[in-house]
Amino acid sequence: MPATRMSQTGNYKTTYRQDQGIFANRKELIWIVLLLVALLLAPLITPRTMLRDFDLIMIFGIAALGLNITTGYTGLINMGQGAFMGVGAYAGVVAANAFNLNLFFALLFGGLSAALIGGIVGLPSLRLKHLYLAVATLAFQEIFTWGVGHSRLLAQGGAIPAPAVSIFGFRDSFLTHNLFWYYLILPILAFLVLVWRNVLRGKHGRSLIAIRDNDRAAAAMGINPATAKLTSFMLGSFYAGVAGVLLAYFSKSVVIEDYGLDVGIKVLAMTIVGGLGSIPGSVFGPAFIIGLDRVMEQVANWLGGLNLFPSGVDVATALRPLSFGLAIMLFLMFQPHGLASWWDKLRQYVTRWPYKS
Amino acid sequence: MSQLNIENVTLTFGGVNALSGVSLHVPEHEIVSIIGPNGAGKTSLLNCISGFYHPTKGSIRFGEHELGRAAPNVVTGFGIARAFQNLELFRGLTVVENLLLARHTHIKYSLLSGAIFYGKASRIEAENRAYVERIIDFMELQAYRRAPVGTLSYGVQKRVEVARALTLQPQLLLLDEPMAGMNVEEKEDMVRFILDIREEQGVTVVLIEHDLGVVMDISDRVYVLDFGVRIAGGTPAEVSADPRVIEAYTGVGSGHDASDPASSDQASSDQASAGQVTA
Numbered sequence: 001m002p003a004t005r006m007s008q009t010g011n012y013k014t015t016y017r018q019d020q021g022i023f024a025n026r027k028e029l030i031w032i033v034l035l036l037v038a039l040l041l042a043p044l045i046t047p048r049t050m051l052r053d054f055d056l057i058m059i060f061g062i063a064a065l066g067l068n069i070t071t072g073y074t075g076l077i078n079m080g081q082g083a084f085m086g087v088g089a090y091a092g093v094v095a096a097n098a099f100n101l102n103l104f105f106a107l108l109f110g111g112l113s114a115a116l117i118g119g120i121v122g123l124p125s126l127r128l129k130h131l132y133l134a135v136a137t138l139a140f141q142e143i144f145t146w147g148v149g150h151s152r153l154l155a156q157g158g159a160i161p162a163p164a165v166s167i168f169g170f171r172d173s174f175l176t177h178n179l180f181w182y183y184l185i186l187p188i189l190a191f192l193v194l195v196w197r198n199v200l201r202g203k204h205g206r207s208l209i210a211i212r213d214n215d216r217a218a219a220a221m222g223i224n225p226a227t228a229k230l231t232s233f234m235l236g237s238f239y240a241g242v243a244g245v246l247l248a249y250f251s252k253s254v255v256i257e258d259y260g261l262d263v264g265i266k267v268l269a270m271t272i273v274g275g276l277g278s279i280p281g282s283v284f285g286p287a288f289i290i291g292l293d294r295v296m297e298q299v300a301n302w303l304g305g306l307n308l309f310p311s312g313v314d315v316a317t318a319l320r321p322l323s324f325g326l327a328i329m330l331f332l333m334f335q336p337h338g339l340a341s342w343w344d345k346l347r348q349y350v351t352r353w354p355y356k357s
Numbered sequence: 358m359s360q361l362n363i364e365n366v367t368l369t370f371g372g373v374n375a376l377s378g379v380s381l382h383v384p385e386h387e388i389v390s391i392i393g394p395n396g397a398g399k400t401s402l403l404n405c406i407s408g409f410y411h412p413t414k415g416s417i418r419f420g421e422h423e424l425g426r427a428a429p430n431v432v433t434g435f436g437i438a439r440a441f442q443n444l445e446l447f448r449g450l451t452v453v454e455n456l457l458l459a460r461h462t463h464i465k466y467s468l469l470s471g472a473i474f475y476g477k478a479s480r481i482e483a484e485n486r487a488y489v490e491r492i493i494d495f496m497e498l499q500a501y502r503r504a505p506v507g508t509l510s511y512g513v514q515k516r517v518e519v520a521r522a523l524t525l526q527p528q529l530l531l532l533d534e535p536m537a538g539m540n541v542e543e544k545e546d547m548v549r550f551i552l553d554i555r556e557e558q559g560v561t562v563v564l565i566e567h568d569l570g571v572v573m574d575i576s577d578r579v580y581v582l583d584f585g586v587r588i589a590g591g592t593p594a595e596v597s598a599d600p601r602v603i604e605a606y607t608g609v610g611s612g613h614d615a616s617d618p619a620s621s622d623q624a625s626s627d628q629a630s631a632g633q634v635t636a
Contacts, residue, residue, distance in 0.1 A: 018636035020474075021380040068439065198474035202482060203457075203464040205471070208449055210458050217445040218408065222462035231468065 022197055039186060043179050051178035053290055058185045059246045060286035062192055064270045065279065066239025067194065072097070072276035073205070074232035075212035076125050078139035081240050081267040083144035084121075086259030088114035088241025089248040090154055093162045103165050107188070107245050110263045114241025115234040122233025126226050141261050148256050157256030181250050188246070192239060193279060199235070208232050209277075240267075269328050275340025284339040289324070296323050360385040360561055361406070363531060366415035368401055368585075375401040378415070378587045383529070383578075388555055388562045390572045399565045400442060403531050403584070406563075407439045408432035419529065433464055438527035440518045442534045442565075450508035452498055453489060454519055455506055459524035461483040464627060465485035470490065489524060495557075496520040496550060512543045519547070523554060528553065529561045536568055548575060573597060581605065 012017050043051055067081045091109025092254045095101055101109065112275045124136040149157045165172045165184075172180045172215055199205045210218035211228045266289065274285025300316035309315060331338065361383035368376040376398045383389045391399050402412040406417055408429035417424040422435045433439075436457075447455050461493050464485050470477045493499055496516055501509055506517055519535055532551070536544045548571055554560050565574050572579060574594040581589040581596060583605040596602055603609065 003532070016486040017479060019486070020482060038495060041418050195472045197470070198478075200465070202471040202474060202478050203461055206454065206458050207461060209450065212450055213447040214445055216409070217447065218458075219409075219429035220433060220439050220441070220445070221521075222430050223457050223458070224428075224430045290390050344577075 004173070014051075018269070020201055022201070036037075036065075036190070043182055043193075047245075048178055049331075053181055053331075054295060055178055055181045055250060057283065057290050058189045058288045059243050059250060060267060060270060061283040062189055062246070063240050063267050063284035064242035064274060064285050065192065065196060066236040066243065067271045068277065068279075068282050069239065070232050070236030072271060072278070072281075073200075073212060074208040074229065075136060076122075076229060076232060077130065078137045078236065079264050079268060080121065080141040080144070081236075082259050082261060082264030083141040083242035084114045084118055084237040085148055085247065085263065085267075086144055086148065086254075086256070086295045087117045087219075087237070088244035088308075089254045089259060090148065090160075091241070092156070092245035093160055093254050096163050097160070103167065103184075106249075107129070107242050110245035111238045111241040114244065115238040118237025118293040119230050120238075121237075122230045125229045125233065125356075141176065141264055145256060145260055159253040159255050161253045164281030164312070165249060185250075188242070188257050189283075192242065196239075197279065198233075204231060236313050269324070273327065273331050273338055275338025275343075276342035278338065278343075280343055281338050281340030284343065288327070288339060292323055292327055293320060294319050296320050359466075360420065361563070362416075362418045363402075363422040365407070365416060366405060368398075368405060368410060369413045371408055374585050375570070376405070376412070376582075379582065379585070379587045380415075381580045381587060383561060383563055384563055385528075386555065387577040388564060388575055389578045389580065390564045390576040391580050391582060392566065392569065392572055396584075397582040398585040399582055400533055401585075403439065403533055403563070404566060407437060407531060417530045418528065423436070432526060433527075434527075437528070437531065437532040438522040438525040440447070440533060440535055442521040442537065444511075444514050444518055446506045446514060446518060449505060451503050451505055451596045452493070452501045452509075452520075453486070453503065455521050456489040456492060456524045457482075457485065459521045460488065463488075477588060488526075492520050492524045495553070497546075498525070509544060512539055513547060515539065515543075516550070519550065520611060523558070523560075528548065529563065532561045533565045534567065535564070536566060536571060543601070544571065551575065571595075583607060 013021075023032070042054070046054065063081055063085055067078060067082075070076050070078045080296075086112035091113035092106040095109045096103075096106040096309070119138045121137065128136055148154050154160065164206050165180075167184065170180060194204075207218065207228045208225045210221065210223055211225055211232075215225055218228070244259065247258060252256065270285035270289050271282065272285070273288050275281030275282070296314055296319045300314075300319050303309075303315045303319075335341065359382040363379060363381050366376055369373065379398070379402060381389075381391075390409060391402065393399055398515065401410060405412045406419075407426060408424065408427050408431065413424055415425075417431075419435055419437060424432055424437075425434070427435075430507055447458065450458070464481055466478045468482055483574045493502060496519065498513070498516065498520060501513060501517070515535060516536075519532065522530055522532075530552060536547050539547065544576070547610045551564065552575060556599050564572070564576065576593055578591065579589075579596040580587060581599070581602050583601075588605060589599040593601075
C-alpha cells in the first residue's frame, strides 16, 4: 500500500498538498497513463473470446474492490457479496425496465439500493466480530436467494431481460458485444478506483483502517465505530451493486444463479488471492481466478482427448472446483498477502535495479 | 468547581469492587497524579473517565458534561484525550497517519467531498497536516515521520502515543504510565514533554505513574488508591507523609497482618519505590 511507503529519491515535494498526491513521483504517473493507453488499445490485438474474460475480470474487479473495502480495509468479513451484487442487479434492471432508465441511472440506482441494504445488513457488525459476522452475512445471502426464488415480481429467480444499451450512438450488437462492454466497463472501473483512492487519502478511509487495526484506539480518537463500520458496509455494497448491474446488462438478463453463495465465495477468494487491502490486488484476484478457469478448461480438453476416463465423465467440472480450492489453500498457506505483495516486490526490484532491494 | 469532578464512583465486576466510592477533583492546568500499588484500580478509573467502562454508581463530570454513560468517542469529542498503558497504536500506519487519525473530529467534510477530494477535502486535510507537523516538532518525532509505527522502538512508540493524544487538541490529557519500561534518559525527556504540554498548550494532565520520584517532582496534586479505595489525596508533601500511604506501599503499619502472604509479596516488590516516598 502506498500509504506506508517511505519516500524515495526523486521526491521534490514542498507543500502538504503535493504530499497528498496519489503518485509518489512523476514516473509513477507516467506509468499509469501508459497502462491506461495500453488497456485502451488492448482489444485491437486480443481475440474476441478473450475479450469476454477481460470484461468479466473488470466486473468482478469492481465487486472485489467493494469487498476489499469491507473486508480488506475495515476487517469485517462479508460472505454475502454475491447477494449485494444481486440486490444491485435486480434493483437496477427492474427499475430500468419499469421507468425506462438509461444505463447510468440504472447503475446509480442499483448501487444505491445495494448500499441501503448493505447498511441494514451491516447492523450486526456493530455487535458481532470475525466469524460470527461472517455467519450473519451468510444468513443474508440465504435470505436473499430464498426471497428472490419466492417472489413473483422477480420471476422467481428466472431470467429478467435487461434493456438494450446504446451510448453516444454506439449500439450493443451481437458481433461487437464484448468490445462494446469493454470500453464501457473500463472507464467505470477506473472511476470507481479513483473514488476509493480519494476516500482512502481522507478522513473516512483512514477511519476504516483504524477500525481494522485497533478499534479501541479508534474510538479513543473520536471515531464512532458504528458509523465507520456502516459506512464501510455501504461503500462495499455500493461497489457490489454497480458490479451486479453491469453483470446483468453484460449477460443481458438477471438470473438468481449469477448471484448465489458460490459467487460471494468466489469474490472473497478473488479478494484474498489478489491481496486484502490492495487496490491493484482487487483486479489481480479476478484475473487470476478467471484465468485459472480458462487454463483448467484447456487442461480438461487435453485430458479428455487422452481417453483416460470413461465417456460421460466431464473432466472440466471436476478440475475447476479442485483447482480453485487448491489455489486458495496454497495462497493462504504461502502467500497470505496475495498477488499484490508480489507486485510490490517486483516494483521495488525494478525501481532499485541494479541495486539489491 | 474543578475541571474534572469524580464523585463517589463505584465500579463493580460481578461482585468484585474495582473501585469503591472514589472521589477526586482535577483543577484546570494542574498536573494531577494517581498512584497506588498494582491492582489498586488506577487504570479502571481512567477507563471510567474515558468511557471504556461505565461506573456502576457515582458521577463523573467534565465541565458541564456528564461522562458516566458516554461512549469513548463521545468523551474524546468533549476534549479528553488518552494515552494507553499498553501501546494501542495503529501499527501498520506511519507516524503521520497515526497523528492524522487523531484529527478525525477536527476534520469536517462529507464522504462525498472526500470522494471528490480535490478542493474542500484537500484543503482541510492540508491544514490538519500542518497541525500534525507542529505536534511532530513539539514531541521531536521528525526523524520518524514516515516510518510505520510498528517498526519503531518501544520508547519512541510511547512518545508517539502521547503525541497522538496531544494531536486531539484536548483540554484534559490522561496519561497511563507514559514512562513504564523507559530508561532514565527517556524518562527525563518524557517529564520535560509533560511539563511543556502543560505550560505551552495549557492542557490539564492526569498522570498514572509508578515512579514515585517523578510523581512527587512534577505533580501539583497526588491521589493514592489502594484496593479500589482512595486512601489519601493532597500535595506531594502531604501524601508522602501520610501513614496510610506508607502502609499501602510498604505493608508496615497497624492495619495489615504482616504474615499475610499476599501483602508481604506486595511489600517486597514495592520496597524500592517506597524508599523514594520518604526520601
